[in-house]
Amino acid sequence: MSGAIAVLIGSPGSGKSTVGRALAERLGVELVDTDAEIESRAGKPVSDIFVEDGEEAFRAMEREVVAEALAGATGVVALGGGSVLDERTRADLAAHHVVYLQVEFADAAKRVGLDAARPLLMGNPRARLRALLEERLPVYQGLATTTVSTSSRHPEEVVDRIVEAVTAEDRR
Ligand SMILES: Nc1ncnc2c1ncn2[C@@H]1O[C@H](COP(=O)(O)OP(=O)(O)O)[C@@H](O)[C@H]1O
Numbered sequence: 001m002s003g004a005i006a007v008l009i010g011s012p013g014s015g016k017s018t019v020g021r022a023l024a025e026r027l028g029v030e031l032v033d034t035d036a037e038i039e040s041r042a043g044k045p046v047s048d049i050f051v052e053d054g055e056e057a058f059r060a061m062e063r064e065v066v067a068e069a070l071a072g073a074t075g076v077v078a079l080g081g082g083s084v085l086d087e088r089t090r091a092d093l094a095a096h097h098v099v100y101l102q103v104e105f106a107d108a109a110k111r112v113g114l115d116a117a118r119p120l121l122m123g124n125p126r127a128r129l130r131a132l133l134e135e136r137l138p139v140y141q142g143l144a145t146t147t148v149s150t151s152s153r154h155p156e157e158v159v160d161r162i163v164e165a166v167t168a169e170d171r172r
């Protein structure tokens with residue numbers, strides 16, 4: 001299959017950015033983390049974009065950055081958790097290995113609890129995260145060519161599973 005070696009999708013706290021970095025390093029390929037690219041273009045953190053420009057402006061930038069990342073991808077792409085809500089992004093993903101990083105609610109809550117930079121979870125982080133997971137689960141499942149559980153697994157073990165899965169997919 002051409003395109004990215006793996007495009008990582010999943011909820012906030014599933015480990016897309018962390019595992020994306022480790023996977024790209026393991027394979028010796030480039031990583032594009034679309035949130036990092038948005039931050040570099042905007043010159044400010046995602047949380048500031050949400051507060052100062054609003055979610056709609058963030059989603060418009062995200063759509064553009066994701067489309068570019070997917071069009072040129074040959075390595076690993078880590079998406080933001082909400083990027084798959086865009087129809088064009090979902091269509092673009094059809095050309096790629098799409099790895100859904102699955103996480104139990106309790107683990108995701110613990111992981112994002114360590115990091116205050118997720119504007120969508122402001123207010124009541126646990127309730128917001130639960131609602132996001134419920135709404136998006138079918139979308140993540142529908143897009144995945146491979147699903148890898150990340151609960152109770154070190155990021156390097158998650159990388160092992162992804163490498164096995166994409167190698168097996170390519171043999172098919
Ligand atoms: N498999 C894992 N086990 C434990 N903690 C993890 C794991 N993957 C990521 N984390 C931690 O969870 C937090 C969120 O990870 P991150 O990669 O930013 O997730 P995402 O990009 O999916 O929102 C970070 O503090 C990270 O160190």
Ligand SMILES: O=C(O)C1=C[C@@H](OP(=O)(O)O)[C@@H](O)[C@H](O)C1
Pocket residue numbers: 010011012013016017035046079080081082083117118119120132
């Ligand atoms: O789920 C979402 O809608 C979002 C997830 C974040 O990325 P992570 O999934 O990497 O945390 C980031 O793109 C933004 O805060 C919106």
Ligand SMILES: [Mg+2]
Pocket residue numbers: 016017018035078079080
């Ligand atoms: Mg991330």
